[in-house]
Amino acid sequence: MHALIVHCHPEPASFNAVLTAVAKTTLRERGFSVDISDLYREGFDPCERPEHYPNRKNRDVFSPLGEQRHAFETNSLPEDVRREIARLEGADLVVFQFPIWWHSQPAILKGWFDRVFVNGGLYTSTMRYDRGYFRGRTALCSITTGAPEVAFGRDSRAGDIERILWSTHFSLHYMGFHVLPPFVAFGIQGHGYAYADEDSNNRRLIRYRETWMERLKGLDRNTPLTFPVWDDWDEDGRAKPVSTPSP
């Protein structure tokens, strides 16, 4: 079994880095080989742009999806994208480790989705969702938040985690992954302000490390999140009426 950790934080001493180190060790102890994409360290460019495609299909108008497909078909994808795809190819499990910034993933990780999940290569109009390229593989987001746990929830001040991660999760579902419920470390400090005193903060960090370790040991027992699949849609993509309407 092989795992890829897509790690996304600019500070090597961040708590995100601690969680990635915990995942690497714990997964290796469980018999996984582990590879890490450290997006900041590797200087990953998150911007999809013409400069990535010297061998253009259309030199007049830059269509990101058209050029992705063409580059895939002509074996001229950008080197960093080829590297990320190679890392993904072997991975039974992909862990995304990132802080929540502005109610979603940091730009560098968003751009990893924009550039690495190549149109015409890793997905097509028929190779998506439960027929996706990565069907049978598993993905898991491990996130940190600045706000404390109490502030999260539907209509609460920090929003709810399900909405915050919906775009990321649905994109992984689109690619065929089984998406496990996220691991969330709330109220992570180092942001220039503090919700708690240092001791209680340290205790919380230690507890999150342990919870993350236990979570990784028990991944086999996790039930993936549920998303609609091809059988739920008519041929135009509309949700079919449910047979037993809710009251």
Added chain:
Amino acid sequence: MHALIVHCHPEPASFNAVLTAVAKTTLRERGFSVDISDLYREGFDPCERPEHYPNRKNRDVFSPLGEQRHAFETNSLPEDVRREIARLEGADLVVFQFPIWWHSQPAILKGWFDRVFVNGGLYTSTMRYDRGYFRGRTALCSITTGAPEVAFGRDSRAGDIERILWSTHFSLHYMGFHVLPPFVAFGIQGHGYAYADEDSNNRRLIRYRETWMERLKGLDRNTPLTFPVWDDWDEDGRAKPVSTPSP
């Protein structure tokens, strides 16, 4: 009245560029002065990282929010961030023009949020939401999608627009903006595949240009989207129980 259009597409001949041009013209005709942040053309760097902060508060550990606050307080914010803030300062209306990529905004726009909405400067723990820096100002997302309109909706194949834009909208609400309902141009081509023949496609594009123009002329009559505000939360940020529970 002044408007800022934050434009986000790598291709100058894209339909996103057409919509931005329509907005510029229409808003000027309505008496607005209009400024445009063209993120791709200006080479905006979407990655929050230590290199942006030569005058560090903490040289050992890079805390993005801590350094944002310090840079604001010492008047040493990065030049591109200062430029974007200056553009925002005068804007009564901010229009975000972007394509939906992977169920959210492109990385370059996500990074604009990560870097420009400066902690300790444009928001603090008490200057947020309906007490936010931009209270009284209006924001509006104008988006394009690849998938056709029929495929959008709760549990439908392309997901629903409310979820797709939730993070972006809630972040704008966090900053104090009134967020208007989005303008959506569905099924925009140039992606290397087509849902429709060229004629019907051209008719749709012309219709969207006209609809967008009409929408911009009638912005005063738009009701902003509703998000929870300070009065809806207890002091910990939990949603207060609603007085009349729904059945």
